[in-house]
Amino acid sequence: xxxxxxxxxxxxxxxxxxxxxxxxxxxxxxxxxxxxxxxxxxxxxxxxxxxxxxxxxxxxxxxxxxxxxxxxxxxxxxxxxxxxxxxxxxxxxxxxxxxxxxxxxxxxxxxxxxxxxxxxxxxxxxxxxxxxxxxxxxxxxxxxxxxxxxxxxxxxxxxxxxxxxxxxxxxxxxxxxxxxxxxxxxxxxxxxxxxxxxxxxxxxxxxxxxxxxxxxxxxxxxxxxxxxxxxxxxxxxxxxxxxxxxxxxxxxxxxxxxxxxxxxxxxxxxxxxxxxxxxxxxxxxxxxxxxxxxxxxxxxxxxxxxxxxxxxxxxxxxxxxxxxxxxxxxxxxxxxxxxxxxxxxxxxxxxxxxxxxxxxxxxxxxxxxxxxxxxxxxxxxxxxxxxxxxxxxxxxxxxxxxxxxxxxxxxxxxxxxxxxxxxxxxxxxxxxxxxxxxxxxxxxxxxxxxxxxxxxxxxxxxxxxxxxxxxxxxxxxxxxxxxxxxxxxxxxxxxxxxxxxxxxxxxxxxxxxxxxxxxxxxxxxxxxxxxxxxxxxxxxxxxxxxxxxxxxxxxxxxxxxxxxxxxxxxxxxxxxxxxxxxxxxxxxxxxxxxxxxxxxxxxxxxxxxxxxxxxxxxxxxxxxxxxxxxxxxxxxxxxxxxxxxxxxxxxxxxxxxxxxxxxxxxxxxxxxxxx
Amino acid sequence: xxxxxxxxxxxxxxxxxxxxxxxxxxxxxxxxxxxxxxxxxxxxxxxxxxxxxxxxxxxxxxxxxxxxxxxxxxxxxxxxxxxxxxxxxxxxxxxxxxxxxxxxxxxxxxxxxxxxxxxxxxxxxxxxxxxxxxxxxxxxxxxxxxxxxxxxxxxxxxxxxxxxxxxxxxxxxxxxxxxxxxxxxxxxxxxxxxxxxxxxxxxxxxxxxxxxxxxxxxxxxxxxxxxxxxxxxxxxxxxxxxxxxxxxxxxxxxxxxxxxxxxxxxxxxxxxxxxxxxxxxxxxxxxxxxxxxxxxxxxxxxxxxxxxxxxx
Numbered sequence: 001x002x003x004x005x006x007x008x009x010x011x012x013x014x015x016x017x018x019x020x021x022x023x024x025x026x027x028x029x030x031x032x033x034x035x036x037x038x039x040x041x042x043x044x045x046x047x048x049x050x051x052x053x054x055x056x057x058x059x060x061x062x063x064x065x066x067x068x069x070x071x072x073x074x075x076x077x078x079x080x081x082x083x084x085x086x087x088x089x090x091x092x093x094x095x096x097x098x099x100x101x102x103x104x105x106x107x108x109x110x111x112x113x114x115x116x117x118x119x120x121x122x123x124x125x126x127x128x129x130x131x132x133x134x135x136x137x138x139x140x141x142x143x144x145x146x147x148x149x150x151x152x153x154x155x156x157x158x159x160x161x162x163x164x165x166x167x168x169x170x171x172x173x174x175x176x177x178x179x180x181x182x183x184x185x186x187x188x189x190x191x192x193x194x195x196x197x198x199x200x201x202x203x204x205x206x207x208x209x210x211x212x213x214x215x216x217x218x219x220x221x222x223x224x225x226x227x228x229x230x231x232x233x234x235x236x237x238x239x240x241x242x243x244x245x246x247x248x249x250x251x252x253x254x255x256x257x258x259x260x261x262x263x264x265x266x267x268x269x270x271x272x273x274x275x276x277x278x279x280x281x282x283x284x285x286x287x288x289x290x291x292x293x294x295x296x297x298x299x300x301x302x303x304x305x306x307x308x309x310x311x312x313x314x315x316x317x318x319x320x321x322x323x324x325x326x327x328x329x330x331x332x333x334x335x336x337x338x339x340x341x342x343x344x345x346x347x348x349x350x351x352x353x354x355x356x357x358x359x360x361x362x363x364x365x366x367x368x369x370x371x372x373x374x375x376x377x378x379x380x381x382x383x384x385x386x387x388x389x390x391x392x393x394x395x396x397x398x399x400x401x402x403x404x405x406x407x408x409x410x411x412x413x414x415x416x417x418x419x420x421x422x423x424x425x426x427x428x429x430x431x432x433x434x435x436x437x438x439x440x441x442x443x444x445x446x447x448x449x450x451x452x453x454x455x456x457x458x459x460x461x462x463x464x465x466x467x468x469x470x471x472x473x474x475x476x477x478x479x480x481x482x483x484x485x486x487x488x489x490x491x492x493x494x495x496x497x498x499x500x501x502x503x504x505x506x507x508x509x510x511x512x513x514x515x516x517x518x519x520x521x522x523x524x525x526x527x528x529x530x531x532x533x534x535x536x537x538x539x540x541x542x543x544x545x546x547x548x549x550x551x552x553x554x555x556x557x558x559x560x561x562x563x564x565x566x567x568x569x570x571x572x573x574x575x576x577x578x579x580x581x582x583x584x585x586x587x588x589x590x591x592x593x594x595x596x597x598x599x600x601x602x603x604x605x606x607x608x609x610x611x612x613x614x615x616x617x618x619x620x621x622x623x624x625x626x627x628x629x630x631x632x633x634x635x636x637x638x639x640x641x642x643x644x645x646x647x648x649x650x651x652x653x654x655x656x657x658x659x660x661x662x663x664x665x666x667x668x669x670x671x672x673x674x675x
Numbered sequence: 676x677x678x679x680x681x682x683x684x685x686x687x688x689x690x691x692x693x694x695x696x697x698x699x700x701x702x703x704x705x706x707x708x709x710x711x712x713x714x715x716x717x718x719x720x721x722x723x724x725x726x727x728x729x730x731x732x733x734x735x736x737x738x739x740x741x742x743x744x745x746x747x748x749x750x751x752x753x754x755x756x757x758x759x760x761x762x763x764x765x766x767x768x769x770x771x772x773x774x775x776x777x778x779x780x781x782x783x784x785x786x787x788x789x790x791x792x793x794x795x796x797x798x799x800x801x802x803x804x805x806x807x808x809x810x811x812x813x814x815x816x817x818x819x820x821x822x823x824x825x826x827x828x829x830x831x832x833x834x835x836x837x838x839x840x841x842x843x844x845x846x847x848x849x850x851x852x853x854x855x856x857x858x859x860x861x862x863x864x865x866x867x868x869x870x871x872x873x874x875x876x877x878x879x880x881x882x883x884x885x886x887x888x889x890x891x892x893x894x895x896x897x898x899x900x901x902x903x904x905x906x907x908x909x910x911x912x913x914x915x916x917x918x919x920x921x922x923x924x925x926x927x928x929x930x931x932x933x934x935x936x937x938x939x940x941x942x943x944x945x946x947x948x949x950x951x952x953x954x955x956x957x958x959x960x961x962x963x964x965x966x967x968x969x970x971x972x973x974x975x976x977x978x979x980x981x982x983x984x985x986x987x
Contacts, residue, residue: 062917078917102920120920146923196927213927236933257928288941290928662938662956662963666929669936675944 005649007361012350012640014338014655015663017057019304023066023073024295026246031295031302032073033310034063037353039381040075040085043331045297047516049312050535050571051335052493053477055090056399057353059379065106067115069129076117078102082127082134088475089445090383090429091399096134098125104148109156109172116159118147124161124170140175143168151202153222154245160208160222162197167210169222179225186214199241203249209264209278211238211254217264219278231280234258236668237290239305244296252278253301255291258668260284261303261313286311286328289667299325306665308332329569332638332657333590335519336477337573339641339653345391346645347407348653353381356396358413361651386440388433393454395440397428402442404459422461424450432479432488434502441488443476449490449500465500467507478518483525487544491518497532499544509547514540522575526582533572533587537565539596552598559602564609565630568592576644588642593652595631603628610634939963 017037024031024045030052031043038057044050062078073085080102086093100119108115108129115127115134124140124147140159149162158178159170169179185195196213203209206222215234220227236257244251250266263282268275289306296302299318304310312329319325340349350357385396394405394415402425404418428442428450439462440452449465465488467473478491487508488500497511497518516534523530529550530542538561541553570590578584578595585596603609610632615623636642641653798806929935943955957964 060914060917062921078920079914080916101916104920120916146920190932193932237928257933658942658960662942664938666935666937667941669934669940672944672948675947 004644007645007649007651008636009348009359009361009651009653010656010659011359012339012357012653012655014350014352014640015660016308016332016334017353018306018308018665019293019310020063021066022293022295022302022304023068024297024302025068025071026297028071029297031297032066032068033293033304034066034075035308036062037381038063038077039353040066040073042087043310044517044535048535048537048571049329049331049569050517050519051331052517053087053090054334054336055085055092056381056383058381059354061379064102064104067106067108069108069112069115072129074106074108074115074134076103076106078104080119082106082115082117084134089427090475091427094133096127096136098127098136100125104146105150107150107152109152110154111156114156114172116150116152118150118161120146122147122163124150124159126172138175140170140172141177143177148196148198149200151200151208153202153206154204158202158222160200160202162200162210162212164194164196167197167200167208167220169208169225179222181208181210181220181225181227183210183212183218184214184216184230190214196237198237198239201241201243201252203243209241209243209252211241213237215256217241217252217254217262229278231264233262233280234260239290239292240294242294242296244298247298251296253294253296253303255294255303255305257290258670259287259289259291259305259307261286261291261294261301263301263315282315284313286313286330288661289664306667307661308664324567327567327569331569332660333570333640333655335571335573337520337641339643340385340387341641341643341645341651342387342391343389343643344646345389346647347387347391348651349385349387349394351382351385351396356382356385356394358387358394358407358415360413361645384428384430386431386433388437389435390437393433393437393440395431395433397425397431397442399427402426402428402431404440404454406456418454418459421459422450422452424461424464425452429475430477430479432481434481434485435483436485439481439485439502441479441481443479443490445475447473447475447492449476449479449488451502451505463505465505465507467498478521480521480523480530482523482528482544484528487523487528489521489523489530489544491521491532493517495534497521497530497542499530508544511540511542514538519571520573520575520587522577524582524585525577525579531575531585533575535571537561537568537571556602560605562603562605562607562609562630574641574643576642578644578648579646580648586642586644588639590638592632592634593636593639593642594633597629597631600627600629603630 017035017039020034020036022031022033029045031045033041033043035041035057038059038061040055040057040063041051042053042055044052060079061081061083063075064078065076067074067076071087073087074082075085076082076098080100081095081097082103083095084093085091098117098119100117100121100123102120103117104120105118106115107117113129114137115129117125117127119125122143122145126137126140127134128137143161143163145163145165147161147163151160152172153159157172159172161168161170165185166183167181168177169181170176171178183195183197185191186193193213197210198213199211201209202222207228208220208222210218210220212218215232215236215238217231217233217238218227219229219231233254234256238254238256240255242253243249252264254262254264256262261284262280263284264278265281266276266278267281268277269279284301284303287303287305287307287309291303291305293304294302300312300314302310302312310331312331314326314328316326338351340351341347342349346361348359348361350359380398380400383397383399385394387394392407394407396403402421404421406416406418408414408416424444425442426444428444430443432441433439433454434441438453438455440454440459442450442452444450447467451462451465453460453462473496474492474494476490476492478489480489481487481502482489486502488502489497490500491497495513495515495517499508499511500506501508511530511532514534516536516538518532518534521530521532523544528544530544532540532542534540539553539556541550541556542548543550568589568591572587572589574588576586578586583598585598587594587596607628608614609630611626611628612631612633615627618626636652636654638655638657639652640655641651643651645651927933939956943957946953946956946959953959957967
């Protein structure tokens with residue numbers, strides 16, 4: 001197979017940010033996750049939990065609550081603003097100031113006509129949801145103390161609001177507070193500490209379920225205002241609560257500061273249907289830190305919190321056991337590449353939310369030198385970045401602007417900004433340099449690609465590549481240029497891949513649409529075949545010249561990929577090729593990197609996928625019989641990028657999960673036996 | 676001032692005539708008359724503190740039959756003729772019903788009272804209670820008076836300060852001028868930006884300070900051109916509120932009282948309880964806890980050094 005000199009890079013200090021809140025849209029099967037740095041990520045639950053879209057964050061946008069209304073996404077934060085997001089262009093569409101101080105919670109009624117927000121000053125404000133905007137309708141009666149959580153009754157007639165030491169039920173028509181439910185404080189030493197009702201849920205039979213900071217989940221009768229049942233589930237706080245409102249409201253999930261997720265179900269203790277009550281059923285311990293966000297889908301419980309991992313736990317009474325469906329999924333790393341590599345120059349570009357770091361790989365065993373370029377452009381975070389192959393150009397974009405820099409080295413690296421950029425380069429979602437570094441491709445709004453020529457003197461707008469006239473498509477999230485400069489491939493989240501001919505500057509063809517979103521695409525330097533890997537781990541090879549799938553690809557589809565390959569839970573984020581051997585395709589995901597040898601046969605269905613160790617132990621003559629096309633190496637974990645430089649040395653950028661966990665905020669102290 | 680004769684209950688200025696006639700004498704030798712500033716209780720003969728013969732005093736007089744000891748103990752119910760004070764109050768002369776029963780003891784008690792023994796005056800419970808109440812009331816009165824005095828003083832001082840402040844501030848015209856200038860949006864040079872920074876930092880204090888500063892600046896006429904006064908951006912107030920909210924969350928989740936530990940401990944415990952048991956993380960990973968390791972190294976060196984010194 002070959003021996004490579006490996007640059008093992010561990011100085012990428014990637015630190016994901018904590019998950020603050022999430023909201024699941026059962027119509028579109030999308031989960032919106034808001035992080036502490038203000039970024040909003042959309043996961044497609046239909047497509048192997050692929051992270052489809054990422055809206056970059058902003059300093060000061062501290063999102064506390066998210067809410068789906070139909071296909072629209074609203075968020076509210078501690079900056080006092082309600083933001084609606086444009087999910088096509090991946091940016092905030094507009095913000096409305098609620099003028100109530102920091103907003104703690106947002107919730108829409110079941111008809112989708114009104115939005116209620118709970119503010120710091122103790123008011124619940126009702127906004128009417130109109131076609132393109134929201135409009136302030138009125139305030140409900142003001143209370144002393146901040147409103148931490150809110151829930152509408154399914155009939156939209158009442159609102160239950162959780163505050164400090166009590167829960168108030170408002171009549172949504174009149175705005176009067178009809179009932180006040182007083183929540184007990186914690187027993188023992190913390191009797192003086194006020195109890196905060198972190199989350200509240202309202203069922204259609206007027207039962208109110210609340211989780212508070214004393215560690216209790218309480219079930220109230222909303223009509224009489226009395227406490228029905230108390231469950232003391234933890235010594236710390238119960239931070240989040242969710243009801244499976246879209247189904248039959250029979251299951252409630254609570255997330256605690258300890259990292260446990262507890263399920264309560266409305267079932268009867270005997271076999272007959274009478275005398276149902278809320279019983280604590282399951283406890284999941286999948287987190288090490290606070291669980292501050294929960295979502296309840298039809299078949300699974302999704303939880304996220306301070307340990308920055310998204311955990312999807314299917315409920316075994318809804319899915320079949322021991323299948324791919326019932327597996328626990330942990331999503332810890334982003335589903336796109338944050339590392340750019342300049343193959344000819346040996347430079348690495350690390351993309352952080354608020355800055356970029358440029359590193360030069362060292363020749364010897366030693367470390368790389370660094371030249372950090374820190375950007376503080378207002379408050380917007382970086383959306384995407386690109387490094388040219390020769391290492392001479394660097395570009396990045398935010399939601400509002402694009403910047404281009406020229407990199408020069410005499411003895412040290414110097415980075416100079418290119419001042420005037422064409423005005424067409426405004427809101428760009430993906431950037432890519434051509435292989436000769438003469439052109440910059442940028443995917444912009446209305447699903448078009450802007451081609452800009454970069455040179456020593458200036459940056460000149462060349463052309464805009466569009467689809468057929470007038471057709472509007474989703475924004476492209478992947479861009480790839482061929483080595484000979486003739487082809488450009490783009491992929492969007494509607495699973496379409498378009499090929500443009502750069503010599504004629506027009507659309508060449510469209511790859512047949514596969515129902516799973518492509519996670520990465522690349523054009524082979526020699527054969528000009530497009531390799532695409534999708535979210536369901538399928539691999540395709542498409543010949544650009546002949547406009548059809550290649551023979552190899554058809555054979556692979558006929559044979560089928562091994563189940564071990566298909567059951568991997570992290571997507572492939574980068575494809576690269578070996579200049580010395582055109583048969584090799586190098587792919588990687590978080591836990592492994594794989595070299596696919598197109599000249600070798602595919603593995604049989606009952607063959608072992610990871611057979612590198614066995615092959616090593618066999619004598620050379622027998623190896624040929626046993627070897628198959630997939631050569632997988634699992635030495636390096638967790639991989640952020642694997643790339644092959646021009647001098648045939650492998651660059652492996654790792655970020656061990658332990659390093660991330662060591663920098664997380666403080667977890668709770670649990671006293672365990674024998675420790 | 677009158678003299679009350681205990682035998683007859685008659686009051687007189689000079690002495691009880693009837694007693695004098697009876698040879699008992701009035702005040703003076705051999706006998707101590709109870710000269711108290713007070714009026715006597717009709718039923719038991721105890722004197723009570725004098726109340727001026729005002730309406731209030733009359734009101735405080737007990738209606739017949741309501742003596743505190745009337746229902747309870749039979750102490751010294753006496754059928755006594757009314758004193759002058761009582762007459763003034765216009766009370767009926769009927770006394771408690773217990774008078775009949777207690778009559779036989781009357782003479783006995785009278786004699787007790789009239790006896791000229793050296794025993795200290797018996798202060799009855801009611802008397803002492805009354806005394807205590809009186810002194811408490813006096814104390815309360817004095818305290819109240821003092822508080823009022825203090826209030827008055829404070830009010831006067833406050834008024835004085837207000838006046839001084841008014842004198843110190845500019846006239847309303849000048850302030851209006853400054854306000855109108857500040858409401859215009861201007862491009863700021865660096866100097867102005869620096870000047871703005873200061874008000875921004877103190878933005879939380881509100882506008883009072885700004886007025887003072889503008890007042891001082893405007894007074895220094897020669898500096899007027901270089902400074903501009905602009906209102907503090909709304910953003911600082913919003914971010915202050917945001918900080919307060921973030922502090923609230925932080926103190927509830929990570930503040931005192933929440934038992935939190937470090938990641939190091941958590942990972943070390945995982946190492947200890949895991950399948951492959953290993954040491955705490957700061958020993959497993961080389962670059963952790965470098966400060967503690969350096970300290971431990973130094974300590975080790977010092978200890979070794981100490982060990983070597985006595986040996987050589």
